[in-house]
Amino acid sequence: MQQDNALRQFLLFAFVLIPPCFALWTLAAQMLALPVVGLADLILKNWFPQMVDGLVFHGKGGTVLLTQFGELNGVAVPPSQSEYQLAFSINPNILSYSFPFYAALHFATQKKEYLGGFLVGVLVLYPLFLLGVVSICLKELMVNLGQVFMQQSDVFVPNGTFIALLYQLSVLIVPTIAPIALWLWQNRQTTLLRGVFGWVENVGKAAGAGSDSA
Amino acid sequence: MKRFFLIFSAVLIALFTIEMLNPVQAHVVVPFTSVLAKISAALVSPFDPNVIAMGKVLQFRDTGFAVSIESGCNGVEATIVLIAAVVAFPADWKSRAIAIGVGFLAVQALNIVRIISLFYLGDWNKDVFTWVHLYLWPALIMLDVLIVFILYLRHLARREEAAAAHAAG
Numbered sequence: 001m002q003q004d005n006a007l008r009q010f011l012l013f014a015f016v017l018i019p020p021c022f023a024l025w026t027l028a029a030q031m032l033a034l035p036v037v038g039l040a041d042l043i044l045k046n047w048f049p050q051m052v053d054g055l056v057f058h059g060k061g062g063t064v065l066l067t068q069f070g071e072l073n074g075v076a077v078p079p080s081q082s083e084y085q086l087a088f089s090i091n092p093n094i095l096s097y098s099f100p101f102y103a104a105l106h107f108a109t110q111k112k113e114y115l116g117g118f119l120v121g122v123l124v125l126y127p128l129f130l131l132g133v134v135s136i137c138l139k140e141l142m143v144n145l146g147q148v149f150m151q152q153s154d155v156f157v158p159n160g161t162f163i164a165l166l167y168q169l170s171v172l173i174v175p176t177i178a179p180i181a182l183w184l185w186q187n188r189q190t191t192l193l194r195g196v197f198g199w200v201e202n203v204g205k206a207a208g209a210g211s212d213s214a
Numbered sequence: 215m216k217r218f219f220l221i222f223s224a225v226l227i228a229l230f231t232i233e234m235l236n237p238v239q240a241h242v243v244v245p246f247t248s249v250l251a252k253i254s255a256a257l258v259s260p261f262d263p264n265v266i267a268m269g270k271v272l273q274f275r276d277t278g279f280a281v282s283i284e285s286g287c288n289g290v291e292a293t294i295v296l297i298a299a300v301v302a303f304p305a306d307w308k309s310r311a312i313a314i315g316v317g318f319l320a321v322q323a324l325n326i327v328r329i330i331s332l333f334y335l336g337d338w339n340k341d342v343f344t345w346v347h348l349y350l351w352p353a354l355i356m357l358d359v360l361i362v363f364i365l366y367l368r369h370l371a372r373r374e375e376a377a378a379a380h381a382a383g
Contacts, residue, residue, distance in 0.1 A: 007364065007368075011361065014357065018350075018353065018354070018357075022349065022350060022353075026345070091348075093348070093349065094348055094349075097348075097349040097350075097352070097353060100353075101353040101356075101357075104353075105357075164234070165230075165231060165234065168230065168234060169227070169230065171286075172285075172286050172291050173226070173230065173291060173295070175352065176295075176352050176353060176355075176356035177226075177295060177356070180356060180360050181219065185215070188215060192364075193364075195368070195371050
């Protein structure tokens with residue numbers, strides 16, 4: 001009965017909190033992405049110094065990956081042969097919406113302490129956000145520069161299939177699964193989840209005891 | 215709990231890799247996506263005869279505005295997450311199969327609401343469409359998966375309690 005109430009309350013608060021959490025995130029998205037864009041810029045410039053000129057904010061809420069190339073007749077060429085610097089648009093928001101989603105789940109759950117757990121959750125999500133931004137940049141470089149990027153000498157470039165899988169996982173799965181996994185882990189002792197996870201732990205112990213005796 | 219996360223991650227990555235294979239995309243995912251587009255059009259057309267479906271594309275006859283249902287918008291990834299979670303949790307296979315079947319229907323029902331809502335939002339305002347499409351709906355679909363999974367776990371826990379009470383009584 002207590003669990004029924006906890007579930008109803010969680011669902012109600014989750015749906016009530018999602019709009020304001022996403023609205024606040026929309027306002028703060030660029031600020032939230034600032035450390036990740038800065039770190040990804042450092043990583044990519046050091047990893048691919050011959051390819052990447054930088055990852056920078058550009059325009060209203062946009063981010064661009066600047067390359068060391070220009071473009072001539074659809075082909076990447078050295079900047080001296082082109083009037084333009086080749087750059088690819090990156091949208092970090094397709095990853096960072098995991099923050100408002102996690103916030104809505106976290107604050108919708110009845111528990112004693114909120115702020116500390118939330119800060120821990122944000123700290124866990126940040127490295128995944130960084131990995132996601134790097135994976136998007138790798139995919140852009142692979143798709144747009146092709147062999148010029150993939151066949152660099154003296155630089156480790158991950159396999160194309162690995163980049164594709166990492167990109168798909170980072171964009172389609174991690175932004176929604178990471179907040180849920182984090183929420184499940186942090187709230188396993190709450191009224192809402194204690195019953196179900198307490199039960200599975202009992203099943204696990206019983207199975208262990210069964211295999212011991214067999 | 216650790217065992218659950220390990221099995222969940224392994225099944226998730228395995229199914230996700232299979233889903234990305236070209237033959238699976240060509241023979242399963244794309245035809246399935248076309249069926250979703252047709253169902254969406256069939257649901258909307260009694261109220262709005264301007265809507266037509268061509269393959270995985272939904273289109274307004276009058277304005278010409280169209281949306282193409284792509285990978286990530288067909289609920290397949292959400293279903294994969296649900297399957298991974300259900301398989302990772304200890305239960306009999308009959309319960310798992312029922313949970314996956316019911317969960318699939320729940321995910322796809324909400325996904326059709328998503329497709330129809332995005333179709334009309336896109337015709338109205340491109341910026342709102344982009345925001346809702348890229349950020350809000352993915353979270354809502356995964357919340358749907360979470361709710362289905364919690365309800366399934368509670369069903370299993372209650373059944374276990376009832377069996378224990380019966381055995382004790």
